[in-house]
Structures are given as C-alpha cells and as structure tokens.
Amino acid sequence: MNRDHPTLQTSILDRLIDEDPGLSHEPAPSRVFSIGQVKAAVTRDLENLLNTRRNIQVPPAAFEELNSSLFVYGVRDYTAQNPRSPAARQQLRLDIEQTLMRFEPRLRNVTVQVESTAASERNLRFRISALLVADPVTEPVTFDTFFDANRGEYVIAK
Structure with a gap:
C-alpha cells in the first residue's frame, strides 16, 4: 500500500450500488477506495440520512x-x-449531531455548529466536523451544509 495514497476497503453498500446503471458491461469490481472516494461516499450517505424524515411516532x-x-x-x-x-x-x-452519531459509524467525535445567517434568509447553514475513520486511515473532515427551507432539503457542499 502506498503511504501517500492509501487504499481502503469499500463498504458492502458501496460495492452493491451501481453508479452507472445504463452501462451494459460492468467494470471489474473494485474492493478498494481512495480516501477521496470514501469522503464522497460519506457525503452521499450523509445527504441521504439528513434528507430522510424520521417517523413522527x-x-x-x-x-x-x-x-x-x-x-x-x-x-x-x-x-x-x-x-x-x-x-x-x-x-x-x-438532532443532527445525535442522528449522525447513531447512524454514521464512519464518523467519530461529531460536532455540528450552526452558522449565523442574514435576518432575511430562510436557509440554515451549519458545519459538521468529525473524524473520518476508514481503516487504516483516520482523518478530520468538515461538511459545509445548508437546509433549504423552501425545498425542505439538506445540501452538503461538494
């Protein structure tokens, strides 16, 4: 393994997701990701988690x-x-902090900081900071996120 660019085991979910369903010939399956690919997968999963509404019961x-x-x-x-x-x-x-700690095991020491917004703005901006744990790598990560109140959707800056 290259120490400058370590390869990481992909999650079972990432191995099952077909990123290009229109492709008729599947490429050879890859069992390893770069740290950038892991971050992209975590970003995708965080957006899915944040945009899922919890049961009200x-x-x-x-x-x-x-x-x-x-x-x-x-x-x-x-x-x-x-x-x-x-x-x-x-x-x-x-709520976001507790949800991430409960359902995103790749993140540790999660903190969410709400950023100030203009008085006329309906969007809510916040920063998610954590340690990304992707054996054998542990790396600090930050996700700049906003909640669009008009669409009811969370978006993470990529």
Whole structure:
C-alpha cells in the first residue's frame, strides 16, 4: 500500500450500488477506495440520512431497542420551524449531531455548529466536523451544509 495514497476497503453498500446503471458491461469490481472516494461516499450517505424524515411516532419506552433501529432513522421534520429561532436552531443542531452519531459509524467525535445567517434568509447553514475513520486511515473532515427551507432539503457542499 502506498503511504501517500492509501487504499481502503469499500463498504458492502458501496460495492452493491451501481453508479452507472445504463452501462451494459460492468467494470471489474473494485474492493478498494481512495480516501477521496470514501469522503464522497460519506457525503452521499450523509445527504441521504439528513434528507430522510424520521417517523413522527415516539417509540414506546418498553421497546428501547427501537431507538437504535431504522424506526428512528433520519432527522425530524423542521420545515415548519423558524430558522431564525435560537431554540429551533439548537434543537436541529442536537438532532443532527445525535442522528449522525447513531447512524454514521464512519464518523467519530461529531460536532455540528450552526452558522449565523442574514435576518432575511430562510436557509440554515451549519458545519459538521468529525473524524473520518476508514481503516487504516483516520482523518478530520468538515461538511459545509445548508437546509433549504423552501425545498425542505439538506445540501452538503461538494
């Protein structure tokens, strides 16, 4: 393995995803990614996670295992919240942090920082910082993200 450009084992999901379904001849399967490809895969998966709305039903206390299951996958729906409200911003920040810690095992030490926005802006900007753990590499990463309140969609800058 080249120390300057280490290759990393791809996840099972990345091996199953067909990035080019229109291609009739499949290339030889690759079992390794560069760190850039891992970051791109994590970015894709984070956008999917953030753009999935969590079930609005609260799991019964007797079924505590549901709190770590697909039943609570995604984030709460914040489209009706005022993005300028400090309470709504804090709640969203905590929800995203907890969701990433629960459902994205490739990230450690996750912190979400809400950035200030103009008073007239309905979009909410925040920065996700974490350690990307992709054996044998651990690397700090940052994802500049915004929530478009008009479309109800999270977008990560690429």
